[in-house]
Amino acid sequence: MASRRSLVRRAAALATAATAATVLAACGSSSDSSSSSPAPGHSGHDMGAMHPSGTASAGSHDPQDVSFAQGMIPHHRQAVAMADMAASRAKSQQVKDLAAKIEKAQDPEIDTMSGWLKAWGAKVPGAGKSGMESMPGMDHSASPMPGMMSDDDMGKLKGLSGDAFDMAFLQMMISHHRGAIEMAKTEQAKGAYGPAKTMAKSIVTSQSAEITEMNKMLGKQ
Template sequence: MASRRSLVRRAASLATAATAATVLAACGSSSDSSSSASPAPGHSGHDMGAMHPSGTASAGGHDPQDVSFAQGMIPHHRQAVAMADLAASRAKSPQVKDLAAKIKQAQDPEINTMSGWLKAWGEKVPGVGKSGMDSMPGMDHSASSMPGMMSDEDMGKLKGLSGDAFDKAFLQMMTSHHQGAIEMAKTEQAKGAYAPAKTMAKSIVTSQSAEITEMNKMLSKQ
């Protein structure tokens, strides 16, 4: 009789242990699946950042002034580069040739950068005209349409010069051209919203002001 009661107690203990093991296993499974389905907050944030990367020119990060700045400065820079290209074969002064090379080296990358902004914003990138002006609809292509911009006649005159005459004309025209660019850049600094464009505008004001000082010194020796 005692032996039978011992067997009953043992069976009851085994049943209780089995039930506890089942409950624990279920809890562990639930916890694991919950952890898998809901990653840690920090990890989740990283994934969202990967799914929605921020662009270099996000749609909400600019205003009409930024668009105007890029669309105006691109052809302005292109003309400066075209003028600089002429100096390689027409300038006499090594200083003028060096300055022209520096202008081209600085402004070519800025053209590419501003073109990238406009594409990212879904705006038109100016095409190339004979004098560096663009072919965008509704834009006045006269010499006075953009500060410091040379007319086709001005560019034709510069192409026909060489030696000392070219050097003098180049320095005079580029000084005026730079002054126009500085005016445009200051407008962007005051009214623009896109930080990289405002930073570029500040750089243009600084670098081209220094080049104007340099060109004035060269002209004084002509």
């Protein structure tokens, strides 16, 4: 009987020891876990530090970049509005093809520049029928920026068709392109934002080529 009680006590002691070992192990694991918890925190901090550096390049712009985008958006919109007229009013297929090319090139650039302005917290010019209404307080009877057509110019173009439209469209678009090139060269010289300067360079190259093409259509070259 005594030996049986001894066995029971020994078993109870072993069970208690096992429980204590489990508790200690759990405490050790918890301690290890809490000591390692700063690692995810550091990782998260590092990730957070990456975001400012990631947006720094997008934010490294100057007032000229903002001015370029805010001016070129309505300028492009007006060119697209002029190009839209060509589909139903132009007689020459060359003029129609050129207009389609202009629209295809400038529509995406409008979206891109609008995205820049939003990212910079700057005002995106509102869309107007002729590109003129997007500039508040502007005298619509005069050209607000290089190469921009007045409302009267746009109205006259809209009232033309056939050969008369082709002639007026080419003359106006040459002037319009020259204005865009002037604006783009200013951005190249004074801007700070890489993608904007790259777009400006592309505008100078592509629109200079289109001016040459339009002059040939007018028989000037």
